[in-house]
Amino acid sequence: MLINGFQPNWIQSPGKVINQFILLSNIDLKSISKGDLELLEKIKTEKEKININNIDTLSKIFGGSDEFWLNLQYQYDEHVERFSHKKIDPNFNEFKNIVSELKSEKWLPLTDLNYLDQINLKAFYGISEFQALESKTIVSNVLGSKLKTIGKYSVSDLNLATYIRKVELEARKQFGLSNVNWNKDRLLLKLGEIKELTNSRNILDTLPELINILNQCGVALVFAPTLSKTPICGLAKFLENGTAVIALTPKYNRDYVFWQTLFHEIGHLILHESEMIFCDEDDKQEGKASIETEADLFMFNTLLYPIDHEDLENYVDLRLIRRSKLEGWKEICKKARELNISASLLTGILKRMSLIPYSYYSDRHQNIL
Known part of the structure; x- marks a missing residue:
């Protein structure tokens, strides 16, 4: 079998290769027998390997020689064995939860091999394959000393x-x-x-x-x-x-x-x-830093323009809102149109400025997702 000397830091299973063949060849799966489809599914899920007993089926569906299909499986098995003996950084276990989260969001390729996970994670962080995987280094590279602290919650x-x-x-x-x-x-x-x-x-x-x-x-x-x-x-x-x-x-x-x-x-x-x-x-948040207060004031005054946020209490009829929820909502909608923002947003600003309770008009807000 032809195995060259190049040893990449990535592998592709026979199942993924078969998936690509199906996509690129526009093969009609309905034309494939039930038994052959079951075989393809077993290979794709690595429940069965390509061997001399099933290569005829693969050649019939996709083409390719017996040697091609056997070599595909052989190379994959060889690389899996090689990666399974590669050295893992001592701190890799510290990153396993992050690896899982990044995989779930498709930021890292799916693999069951720790070494490949380590390589992919280093590439994600922009560090060399040969550089140690250390959380302090990564935090320093990304955050440095420039992070404004974010307060009272437990933050990793x-x-x-x-x-x-x-x-x-x-x-x-x-x-x-x-x-x-x-x-x-x-x-x-x-x-x-x-x-x-x-x-x-x-x-x-x-x-x-x-x-x-x-x-x-x-x-x-x-x-x-x-x-x-x-x-x-x-x-x-x-x-x-x-x-x-x-x-x-x-x-x-x-x-x-x-x-x-x-x-x-x-x-x-x-x-x-x-x-x-x-x-x-x-x-x-309580006890906000001055830059946070400044950003809040920018937000209020930009969204409420042409009025100043300090005038909002007199601009909106708060007594009407407290007296009648229905008439109060009409008042909010009217003033929101004048300000060219949504009624939901104006309601949120009134809540943010403690002018109305957070319980008011909760059903008028829209979910994002």
């Missing part, structure tokens, strides 16, 4: 660094080969367009347009769930290539939280233009 620095790395990679995909750079002036001009999008009832439908507007300003927008022990609603970061990224999470799964967090993070980029990473937990 490694998980947070992993999430930020995911966000950075996704941001690269959005920009592709574009030479666009962070442009604060353009973003300031686009705030009205972004604000108008808050009237959409379906955020997922609005995301492509929102991403396009932000990309024009040199800002990537990533909407993705966090890993465990990273209880954040959003983050903002300037990247080394002269762009910026905002990540939003479905932590509370509410439309008004999405928009409040987005404009809060935009506020960080505009007001606090630096390389710091801004991570924000929720809307009820």
Whole structure:
């Protein structure tokens, strides 16, 4: 059998090769007998190996010589054996939960071999195959000393660094080969367009347009769930290539939280233009840092323009809202139209500013997912 000397750090099972043959050859599975389909399924799930007893069936369906099919299985088995004896970093067990989470979200290839998981994870973090897998190094590389602390919850620095790395990679995909750079002036001009999008009832439908507007300003927008022990609603970061990224999470799964967090993070980029990473937990933190208060005020005043947030208490008839939920909702809808934002978002702002209880009009908010 022909086995060359090249030893890659990846392998592809015969089952995956067969899947590719099916996709590329446009084979009609209905034309394959039940017994042959059962054989293909066993090979794909590695319940049966390719051998001299089934190669005729594979050649009949896909073509190829007996030697090709036997060599395919032989090479796979040989590489599995080789990888099973490869040295695993002493700290690899510390990363197993992260590997599982990244696999579940298709950020890492599926494999049952620890060595390949280790190689893929190092590639994900942007470190050499021969460099030690150490959480302190990864956290330092991704977060450095530029992370604004995020408060009272238990946070895993490694998980947070992993999430930020995911966000950075996704941001690269959005920009592709574009030479666009962070442009604060353009973003300031686009705030009205972004604000108008808050009237959409379906955020997922609005995301492509929102991403396009932000990309024009040199800002990537990533909407993705966090890993465990990273209880954040959003983050903002300037990247080394002269762009910026905002990540939003479905932590509370509410439309008004999405928009409040987005404009809060935009506020960080505009007001606090630096390389710091801004991570924000929720809307009820006590003892916020001054930069958080500034980002909140930016969010309020941008969304409530042309009124100042301090005038909201007099702008909306709060007594009517307390007296009659129905008439109060009509009042909120009327004022939301005047401000060109959704009634759900205005309701959320009233709650955020402690002008109405959080229990009011909960059924008027939209879920994101």
